[in-house]
Amino acid sequence: xxxxxxxxxxxxxxxxxxxxxxxxxxxxxxxxxxxxxxxxxxxxxxxxxxxxxxxxxxxxxxxxxxxxxxxxxxxxxxxxxxxxxxxxxxxxxxxxxxxxxxxxxxxxxxxxxxxxxxxxxxxxxxxxxxxxxxxxxxxxxxxxxxxxxxxxxxxxxxxxxxxxxxxxxxxxxxxxxxxxxxxxxxxxxxxxxxxxxxxxxxxxxxxxxxxxxxxxxxxxxxxxxxxxxxxxxxxxxxxxxxxxxxxxxxxxxxxxxxxxxxxxxx
Numbered sequence: 001x002x003x004x005x006x007x008x009x010x011x012x013x014x015x016x017x018x019x020x021x022x023x024x025x026x027x028x029x030x031x032x033x034x035x036x037x038x039x040x041x042x043x044x045x046x047x048x049x050x051x052x053x054x055x056x057x058x059x060x061x062x063x064x065x066x067x068x069x070x071x072x073x074x075x076x077x078x079x080x081x082x083x084x085x086x087x088x089x090x091x092x093x094x095x096x097x098x099x100x101x102x103x104x105x106x107x108x109x110x111x112x113x114x115x116x117x118x119x120x121x122x123x124x125x126x127x128x129x130x131x132x133x134x135x136x137x138x139x140x141x142x143x144x145x146x147x148x149x150x151x152x153x154x155x156x157x158x159x160x161x162x163x164x165x166x167x168x169x170x171x172x173x174x175x176x177x178x179x180x181x182x183x184x185x186x187x188x189x190x191x192x193x194x195x196x197x198x199x200x201x202x203x204x205x206x207x208x209x210x211x212x213x214x215x216x217x218x219x220x221x222x223x224x225x226x227x228x229x230x231x232x233x234x235x236x237x238x239x240x241x242x243x244x245x246x247x248x249x250x251x252x253x254x255x256x257x258x259x260x261x262x263x264x265x266x
Contacts, residue, residue: 001263002230004256005031005057007206007242011249018048025052027253028260033058033240038089042096049097056099057238058141058176058204061129062086063105072105074129074142075122075154077113087129091136101139101203103176104129106154118154123164130170141203143176146184149213156185158192165201174203178242183210183221190229197233205235208243215243217255227259 006012006029012020018040024032030053037045037059049056064070064079064086073083090102104126109118130140144161145153155161161175177196179189186192196202209219216223230239245252 002227002235002259003031003238004259005029005033005055005238005240007033007035007240009035010242010244013245014248018044021048021052021054023249025054027250027256029054031055031057031238033238033242035060036063037093037097038062042093045093046096046098056097058101058103058240059090059093059097059099060103060105061090064107070108071145071150071153072107074104074125075107075118076110077117077121080121080125083125084128084132087132091133091138094138095136099138101141101174102133103141103143103204106142106145108150108152109154119164122154123168126164126173127168127170130168130173134170134172139172139174139203140170141174141176143178144181144185145178146181148184149181158182158186158196162196162199162201174201176204176206177202178206178208179221179223179226180206180208180210180213180242189221189226193226193229194233197230197235202235202237204237204240205230206240206242208241212246213244214246215252215255216241217258218246223255224259224262227263231263 006024008020012023015023032054064073073079094102133140142161144155144157147153165173183189207216209216210221
């Protein structure tokens with residue numbers, strides 16, 4: 001049975017961040033994810049999780065220099081020491097929050113730097129991160145992201161992500177399959193789910209409507225069908241709800257009630 005996690009960076013923004021945990025629990029979510037936890041003390045976040053009976057299922061490693069618009073450091077030559085420090089900090093938060101997985105962002109491609117050098121840096125950094133995370137019992141995830149939302153992002157396609165995971169060969173390095181990004185870049189979602197899910201390399205799934213990134217029932221993707229496919233394939237991981245509500249989070253959760261009802265009756 002598929003499980004849905006509320007992305008608290010995008011959902012419940014009508015509430016202050018620390019109040020979003022309770023709002024998600026009130027709507028029946030059992031898991032939460034968010035982008036970056038580092039603005040809040042880890043014990044405070046852990047207390048909110050415990051108070052509301054929630055599991056932290058995912059968060060991102062540090063993006064780098066946010067004031068410069070960075071979106072990760074893993075592919076950036078010369079930033080290895082900073083990258084390793086960010087992974088150590090993320091693992092500290094993962095321990096405090098009992099979070100099993102960390103998304104490591106690839107980063108934006110600098111002008112004038114050969115892609116081969118960026119890839120080599122990316123592979124070395126990911127191998128190091130996966131080894132460090134394995135010692136702590138955590139998974140490292142990489143996510144292909146569309147270049148419409150983040151122009152110049154290094155990793156864009158499922159095949160490339162899976163090739164890198166296979167090349168490194170770490171059991172705890174997996175792909176974060178965001179169906180919103182995948183639809184924009186590649187499409188053919190059912191085929192890609194059936195291709196990649198049985199490999200065991202998909203560590204997390206995320207959803208949003210396409211093209212506007214609103215609720216999953218708004219747009220061109222038939223999510224009820226894809227949920228049935230995931231259920232058929234016995235996907236037992238989390239599905240992160242990483243979308244921007246069109247008019248208030250709670251008012252737009254009809255899709256979730258329908259999905260839960262349909263899957264329970266399947």
